[in-house]
Amino acid sequence: MEFQAETKQLLDIVTHSLYTDKEVFLRELISNASDACEKLRHVQSATTTKFVDNDRPLEIQIELDEVASSLTIRDTGIGMTSEDIVSNLGTIARSGSKQFMKTVQEQQQANAAKGIIGKFGVGFYSAFMVADSVTVTSKTAIIDHENDNNNNVTMWTSDGTGTYELAEIDENSTATRYDIGTTVTLFLKEEYWGLLAEKKIKEVLQKYSNFVSFPIYVNGERVNTVEAVWARPPHEVERDTYVEFYKYIANAIDDPLEILHFRADAPLEVRSLLFIPSFHSEKYGMERMEPGVSLYSRKVLIEHKSPDILPDWLRFVKGVVDSEDLPLSISREKPQDSALIGKLRKALTRRFLSTLEKMAKKEPEKYVEEFYREYSHFLKEGICHDYEFQPTLAKLLRFETNKNTTRELVSLDTYVGNLRPEQDSIYYLTAPSREAAAMSPYLEAFDRANIEVIFVYTAIDDFVMANVGTYEGRPLVSVEKNKDDDKDEETDDKKDDKQEEMALSATEAIDVCMWMKKTLGDGKVVSCRPSSRLVSSPAIVTDNESGMMRRMMRMVDNSDGRDGMPLPGQNVEINPSHPIIVGLHEIKETEPVLARVLAEQIYDNCLVAAGLMDDSRTMLPRLNDLLVSLVKGARKQPKDESGDKESKDDSTRQ
Numbered sequence: 001m002e003f004q005a006e007t008k009q010l011l012d013i014v015t016h017s018l019y020t021d022k023e024v025f026l027r028e029l030i031s032n033a034s035d036a037c038e039k040l041r042h043v044q045s046a047t048t049t050k051f052v053d054n055d056r057p058l059e060i061q062i063e064l065d066e067v068a069s070s071l072t073i074r075d076t077g078i079g080m081t082s083e084d085i086v087s088n089l090g091t092i093a094r095s096g097s098k099q100f101m102k103t104v105q106e107q108q109q110a111n112a113a114k115g116i117i118g119k120f121g122v123g124f125y126s127a128f129m130v131a132d133s134v135t136v137t138s139k140t141a142i143i144d145h146e147n148d149n150n151n152n153v154t155m156w157t158s159d160g161t162g163t164y165e166l167a168e169i170d171e172n173s174t175a176t177r178y179d180i181g182t183t184v185t186l187f188l189k190e191e192y193w194g195l196l197a198e199k200k201i202k203e204v205l206q207k208y209s210n211f212v213s214f215p216i217y218v219n220g221e222r223v224n225t226v227e228a229v230w231a232r233p234p235h236e237v238e239r240d241t242y243v244e245f246y247k248y249i250a251n252a253i254d255d256p257l258e259i260l261h262f263r264a265d266a267p268l269e270v271r272s273l274l275f276i277p278s279f280h281s282e283k284y285g286m287e288r289m290e291p292g293v294s295l296y297s298r299k300v301l302i303e304h305k306s307p308d309i310l311p312d313w314l315r316f317v318k319g320v321v322d323s324e325d326l327p328l329s330i331s332r333e334k335p336q337d338s339a340l341i342g343k344l345r346k347a348l349t350r351r352f353l354s355t356l357e358k359m360a361k362k363e364p365e366k367y368v369e370e371f372y373r374e375y376s377h378f379l380k381e382g383i384c385h386d387y388e389f390q391p392t393l394a395k396l397l398r399f400e401t402n403k404n405t406t407r408e409l410v411s412l413d414t415y416v417g418n419l420r421p422e423q424d425s426i427y428y429l430t431a432p433s434r435e436a437a438a439m440s441p442y443l444e445a446f447d448r449a450n451i452e453v454i455f456v457y458t459a460i461d462d463f464v465m466a467n468v469g470t471y472e473g474r475p476l477v478s479v480e481k482n483k484d485d486d487k488d489e490e491t492d493d494k495k496d497d498k499q500e501e502m503a504l505s506a507t508e509a510i511d512v513c514m515w516m517k518k519t520l521g522d523g524k525v526v527s528c529r530p531s532s533r534l535v536s537s538p539a540i541v542t543d544n545e546s547g548m549m550r551r552m553m554r555m556v557d558n559s560d561g562r563d564g565m566p567l568p569g570q571n572v573e574i575n576p577s578h579p580i581i582v583g584l585h586e587i588k589e590t591e592p593v594l595a596r597v598l599a600e601q602i603y604d605n606c607l608v609a610a611g612l613m614d615d616s617r618t619m620l621p622r623l624n625d626l627l628v629s630l631v632k633g634a635r636k637q638p639k640d641e642s643g644d645k646e647s648k649d650d651s652t653r654q
Helices: 005-016 024-045 082-089 091-095 097-110 123-129 190-196 198-208 239-250 338-362 364-385 387-396 412-417 434-438 441-448 459-468 497-502 506-520 547-557 579-587 592-610 616-636 641-653
Strands: 060-065 070-075 131-139 152-158 164-170 181-188 216-218 258-264 270-276 293-297 300-303 318-322 426-430 454-456 474-478 525-530 539-542 570-574
Touching (some): 024 181, 123 131, 198 216, 239 258, 364 459, 454 459, 459 474, 579 592
Parallel strands (some): 060 216
Antiparallel strands (some): 131 181, 539 570
């Protein structure tokens, strides 16, 4: 018999263009065999259908024959009549060749899957990707109502190029006896003879069909020995079973930190089994991890390590998501409905984050010590890339603060709960380490005013805080940012009496600021003003971004290998009560050279404190000059009487 003209063209597309991975032919044929077994199990449980009483177990056998270059897949399922074979193997023609062609063309034009394999049944034809010819023999388990017998066997043969042969065999007229079920034999093309190696075919089966419900045997040896644990009710599964399954799918040696096993009905019915490993590999300097969750449909692999099921920032999660209702592309290699997949991804992400929230609430020590210290980087990545989940992720953040000397981590909720009534903002300080943060001049006023300040230690943390922006209606404010005089009330506090006595007057302080701006130049100092927030530091530089954020931005700008972008001019705040600033005011007219050197050193010290100094070695000559001036000044001072007496005594002894 001859295929219709359109069907020939479609077979060519299926054989040469539809699938990206030639190995999926085995997945498709195993899926058909599994469906046949499932149908027979259903028929056997029904009471209205006459079927052959078959004591054989429902299973799938694969036989490899290197001599005949053939691969045979045999199932003990429901089998097919001649009408079934024509209908099922000619599904394309039956469903409408024109409609199928239109769907394929739309898929190719849009570069997206717009057809569903269940609609057209093209999976069987993937066999022709690797086979010169295919033979199908089948015997149905359903008893013929008219003849009340079941002796007919149907054989279908084709080379996939345009014709096929169909023959019926009457067992009454032949000595050969056929078992209930279907046998598909592929006579492989020479370039695919490698599939006849038992090791290779087992690898393909374990990749795509390892969790099929029915036993699969290769040359008599069972291959699929791992149970699809996600398909069982959670209350029936022991932890040891979960651990064994996790180690298998994740190729892991550790036990999982957390297990999330659930079934969801919206936006479509799915069964999910997700694991949080006890550690991740990226922290060891290894390459970026691939997604860790695979997509299945009816226990058959659709997409290994799917990038669509969870957002990229949850790539550390391992597991399985299975849905019978998931619309698939014609090739069944990708989900078909991107909008529906997006909804599924959001639903799974919400469920996962809910699990983290419960852990943080019920097992805070486990959350902080085992999860957060290991995976906080991924949560922060989510804040920067996934605006929808930003509020939930912000609740999961934990920080050190200036109030927690034991390095205990606190949440933003805890911080807000400890706020003083008059405090409207959440303050944070970026520094390379806790020690550096504790010594920061930006922290002085907050410590003195007993205000809690969050410590963050990387530019990424700084970026995270900027992305969060506000929490519970309160802005997150870097203590390094510019502050207006009328907004300093929270940190204003009186200095000790000695400092107040030494302090410059308002006019003198402004005079020093004007002199520093002029002396250092607009390239370094954009503005200079007296500040009441400094306690023990002479000056600081401020901006709308923290020093570490500004440094990171400069590093990104310079990452193309060009000469570094010069540091832009800074806003300088001086402490009118500090002895250095008071002294600078006194010598700027009498010793202008020394005053200039001192001003430059004050400015560079500010850059160091802000983390903006690229190379502190440039300060060494100036520091040496200052030390020389210090020594000279000390030598010029008159000696006290005791010193003179000691000198005279020494002279007498000599």
